[in-house]
Amino acid sequence: MLPSAPDVTAAPLAPRLRLVLASNSPRRRQLLRELGLSYEVRLREVEENFPPHLVRAEVAEYLAAHKAAAYAPDLAPDELVITADTIVCLDHDVLNKPADAAEAVQMLQRLQGRAHDVYTGVCLLCGDGRRVVFSDQTRVHFRSLSRAEIEHYVATYSPLDKAGAYGAQDWIGMVAVTRLEGSYFNVMGLPVHRVWEELEKLGAVRLG
Template structure:
């Protein structure tokens, strides 16, 4: 594909960088610290989309004519409860225990922002976990330190390999970027 803009990924995520590289999109990374608070009345996809747009707005004043900022936010929802990044071993244990033996949804919101255009979209994937033992949960947390991951796990990590029975929807969405939707949006952006 012939991508013609100056694409800027506003994310530290190694998974998002890998996915954009594999897509063949030339990009540079630029990261700012942005608070990830959201209004309490938002639910599911609304939260992910709000956070992606909020992250993009931090770059609004720095945009040059050919720039396209790409931001994303991935959340894990168990019922209507958002499971953010865990702050401690105990919180990660609690989240993974809640996810064990159940299905949950992973939402990724994406924002594309240029000087004259803004597009926000999201995707959802349902993930089914088998029952996890306390030993498996402790092993994963101790060895893989999932403190930078929504819901305390990465689908591409050890726990994803041994714990996910199946998914409905995009695997790449669970990794943090619905690449198929991003590609479609970039073609017309």
């Protein structure tokens, strides 16, 4: 089980910009902590709708940038906000967070026995106006699951806050995921290798 995340965390790194994480996800908080980054959490309600012509990575990047735009007016010049959005794609369908347990079961029934793609879009927006938007893709292979296994997972872990109705770090990830092509952390909700790379390019962090 993931440890609870404080709103502010200390770290051995010396950030050149004050980092703001605009996410309520405990998984993203954990990943940034494990990168050794110091950050503050700020939350606000942002609608997660997207234009219907967008597909796959375009959807994830649009949603991340859309979230960041909501924080732009309040950013100080020495701040950088990190926003992210993770989606699950099965064929041409985008599977976002299920509305209820019944929809979660339906999603997992569609995913079981098949491979699907997970995209996480990320936006890094600086208070001085600089902006970077990118995404990462991971191919996830599921073994076939019984109805009982699916219903057990949904009832026990209540994955209504997760795209595609599952978390790879949960029980279902251990029993269902047979193979990954790409970053595991991307499936958790943040492609930390790309986040670190882009923060370095922006001069936002330094070691020591």
